[in-house]
Amino acid sequence: MNVEEHRRLRELLGAYALNQLDPAERTAVQAHLDGCAECRAELAVIAPLAGPLRSVDPARLERRPELPPPGLEESILAAIKAEPRPPRRRWILAAAVLFAVGASGVGIGYVAAPDPPKIPIEPVSVTPIAAGIRSTASVVPHTWGMEIKLAGSGYEPGRRYRVVVLDSDGRTAPAGEFIGTGPAPMVCNLNSSVLRAEARSFEVRDESGRVVLEGQV
Numbered sequence: 001m002n003v004e005e006h007r008r009l010r011e012l013l014g015a016y017a018l019n020q021l022d023p024a025e026r027t028a029v030q031a032h033l034d035g036c037a038e039c040r041a042e043l044a045v046i047a048p049l050a051g052p053l054r055s056v057d058p059a060r061l062e063r064r065p066e067l068p069p070p071g072l073e074e075s076i077l078a079a080i081k082a083e084p085r086p087p088r089r090r091w092i093l094a095a096a097v098l099f100a101v102g103a104s105g106v107g108i109g110y111v112a113a114p115d116p117p118k119i120p121i122e123p124v125s126v127t128p129i130a131a132g133i134r135s136t137a138s139v140v141p142h143t144w145g146m147e148i149k150l151a152g153s154g155y156e157p158g159r160r161y162r163v164v165v166l167d168s169d170g171r172t173a174p175a176g177e178f179i180g181t182g183p184a185p186m187v188c189n190l191n192s193s194v195l196r197a198e199a200r201s202f203e204v205r206d207e208s209g210r211v212v213l214e215g216q217v
């Protein structure tokens, strides 16, 4: 497999799950998914996070007043079938160690994955502090620390947000940054060196340091 292509297309998986790719990119991602178990595993984790956010997109609500079914397969099929919408939002990748995630994976329904190992992904509760923010989050334990998969909308467009993890001793460790996308949903991966067993919470802070979202882990 072409590593550069894998890296480039993997960064598009969030936008793919959110149905924000143009047709050429979507086709490229689909073709890559057929041959890349790592990206299929990553998409399997992202798609459930992206689904609820897509459902609150006003443009989609006009077409589909009902909430999309929670099933992964339906979410992905909806993303494939629906028309692309500009502007495209790129998936914000906040961390350099993303590829470590690919060591394990989950198969998904519409592509053949004969013996899918499991990603131990764990949904966690989040509390928005700032008005207008909607978010969901899951965490994934790793040998090197804890990964947070954060989906959300309502973060001020163009503004930088920092995520920190607080451990059981009250220390904080950086988990990465992302750029707000306003009403458009975004999905980002954040990685901290705090081990899952030591982590107690995480915070999303705006440029002034104000906490805009808290997560309990």
Ligand SMILES: [Zn+2]
Pocket: 006, 007, 009, 010, 032, 036, 037, 038, 039
């Ligand atoms: Zn790949």
